[in-house]
Amino acid sequence: MDIKESFLQYIRTEKRYSRHTVTSYNNDLDQFFRWLEENRPGATAASVTHGDVRGWMVSLLEGGAATGTVHRKISALRALFRYMRRHELISSDPVAGLKLPKKSKQLPVFVAEDALSRLLDEFRFGDNFSGLRDRIVVEFLYLTGMRRSELINLRDSDVDLSEGQVRVTGKRDKQRVIPLSAGFVRSLRSYNSAREEAGFSGGWFFVTDKGNKMYDKGVYNLVTRYLAMVTTIEKKSPHVLRHTFATHMLNRGADLNSIKELLGHASLSATQVYTHNTFEQLKKIYKQAHPRA
Secondary structure, three states: HHHHHHHHHHHHOOOOOOOOHHHHHHHHHHHHHHHHHHHHHOOOHOOOHHHHHHHHHHHHHHHOHHHHHHHHHHHHHHHHHHHHOOOOOOOOOOOOOOOOOOOOOOOOOOOHHHHHHHHHOOOOOOOOOHHHHHHHHHHHHHOOOHHHHHOOOOEHEEEOOOOOOOEEEEEHHHHEEEOOOOOHHHHHHHHHHHHOOOOOOOOOOOEEEOOOOOOOOHHHHHHHHHHOOOOOOOOHHHHHHHHHHHHHHHOOOOHHHHHHHOOOOHHHHHHHHHHHHHHHHHHHHHHHHHOOO
16 A cells, blocks of 8 residues: 555544545645656655645646645645654655745625525425425525535434434534424424335435435535525535525624534634624625715
8 A cells, every 4th residue: 555545544544534535635645746747757755845845836826726725735745744754754744834825815605694585485395305305405504504414414313303403423523413493393394204205214314316315416406506596696505505504693693602513613713704704794784874984
């Protein structure tokens, strides 16, 4: 097993990184080593220099890569070389001291409250299983703020309708409990009944029209299709509903620590980005309402 595969196995099994993160790291590392072979044939992971890493970073930027993308790719390299130093495969870290480009400030995209209200209150999803399922998926993501992967991996045993709560398994298998409203619990009971009538069982809470476990692309397409009916924002992914959950909660007076716990963030700094959305909303209201603004 080469060093890259050993590293990927380490973050997969010991660090418990998500499948998406492992795949992303694998792709980024493959890209770097292809570039390295083209620019310094015969170079190995152990012989990578600070200049190599900086050269790759410059080539990414010159190729039009966004600064956020560059930061992510360099993070993959940094993790690999830390792993190699820990195992005494290299004596110095070639990423150490590397100056990264300043990230452009991008606020989380979210859907307006009135737009989501129109979708959930006025739009008819249909009374059959597919329609009920689609509505519950959109509403579940918005009402809980959970990630797409967390929703897909929900099992029947995770959703406690008698207690009105759902147990979510997040990154690195960290679990959290999110409350469910009484009205939404009634909707979930209707969904369960429709699912049973369709003959779908097996433990997964969300299933396809054929009774199989829901999958990433299916949820993405579902959410994108329905959000397109009520909003013109460019991004319409399931993660936008997570941003929307946090932004709406903050706008309605929820404290930042509570939102952090509901989202399953490891640190408060990851949650604080939503305060910028709230401030931007305040500025907009100020400019619209104040006679001298």
